Amino acid sequence: MQEFDVRQPLPHKPLFNPGGDTDVLKRRMIGGNTTNLNDYNNLKYPWVSDWYRQAMNNFWIPEEINLSQDIKDYPKLEKAERKAYDKILSFLVFLDSIQTANLPCVGEYITANEVNLCLNIQTFQECVHSQSYSYMLDTICSPEERMDILYQWKTDEHLLKRNTFIGECYNEFQTKKDARTLLKVMMANYVLEGIYFYSGFMFFYNLSRNGKMPGSAQEIRYINRDENTHLWLFRNIIIELRKEHPELFDDAMVAEMRGLLMEGVRQEIEWGHYVIGDDVAGLNRQMVTDYIQYLGNLRWTSFGYDPIYPGYEREPESMRWVSQYSNANMVKTDFFEARSTAYAKSTALVDDL
Secondary structure: OOOOOOOOEOOOOOOOOOOOOOOHHHOOOOOOOOOOOOOOOOOOOOHHHHHHHHHHHOOOOHHHOOOHHHHHHHHHOOHHHHHHHHHHHHHHHHHHHHHHHHHHHHHOOOOOHHHHHHHHHHHHHHHHHHHHHHHHHHHHOOHHHHHHHHOHHHHOHHHHHHHHHHHHHHHHHHHOOEHHHHHHHHHHHHHHHHHHOHHHHHHHHHHHHOOOOHHHHHHHHHHHHHHHHHHHHHHHHHHHHHHHOHHHOOHHHHHHHHHHHHHHHHHHHHHHHHHOOOOOOOOOHHHHHHHHHHHHHHHHHOOOOOOOOOOOOOOOHHHOHHHHHHOOOOOOEEHHHOEEOOOHHHOOOOOOO
16 A cells, blocks of 8 residues: 655646556555546446446536526515525535635545546536526526625625635645645535535525425525535545545544534534524524534544434434425435436435435
8 A cells, every 4th residue: 555644745646647557456546646547447436437427417507497486585585584595695605616616626636537527527516506506696686685695705704704614724725735634625525515505405495395485495406416426425535545545544633524524513503593593484593403413423424433412313303304305306316326216307316424
């Protein structure tokens, strides 16, 4: 097994490398000697094939979704619902935008070409998500309201604090390009995809089950489906890294990863209390707290570690409706056994990570 000093700068992979390894068994997630040749028939990581096909089948266009009812509903939202809608959308716009910018930075140091194919698809999907938020805003509100919502993350201290947490993790890798910092970026990505989005997603689904903003909820369903594949991608990247470079996952590193996830959970709960609280019909602070702690356990135990939050190992009864509303077309997909029950927009990845 190839080893290197995980605190030293990672070598930047060359684009043209005729001296690269052609033996698939020598391929490495980081620090490898890649030719950058995309060969779909010779993969080091067999799970990539299923992921790639699932992600390609998930293709969708935001403007295909009818927002005519949302145009009528938006001005009639209760004050608390309108506040939450605007602030959550501002948060999601920023997250997908920074993801679009960050993923190519990660890809520059991933030396498994098939994994870079996946990262490129994810980058494209993040662009589609940003497009969907713009479509929602352009459709339901005035240009002045649109600009105010887009940039609330710069003026709302709660939003800015949340964005700063992830943004600084990403920025650190811009100046400190070693394996440990890259792993922190990957864990921050995992936290973003697996924790940061979820009180926002549940809010839109809750509006839909109350008969409001059905088009917005459908946009979010398709985004949620994509994010589940992104979550699974980074989980697998981290697991493969642990196999190839166990020295990277010492007690200090695992503690730092755990701390990142716990901070993500803490912030998501705090954020849910701020934007949703007890003022939105169908949701309350306790429901938000229970669900996010359950998700925190789900994300951490998917790496094989023990639960962090005792008593939250199972999905809370009060939140079982979320998984139903998150299903893009109410069609299940057994992704982990690569058996899809439908194609394209009908496929849905169950979030069990």
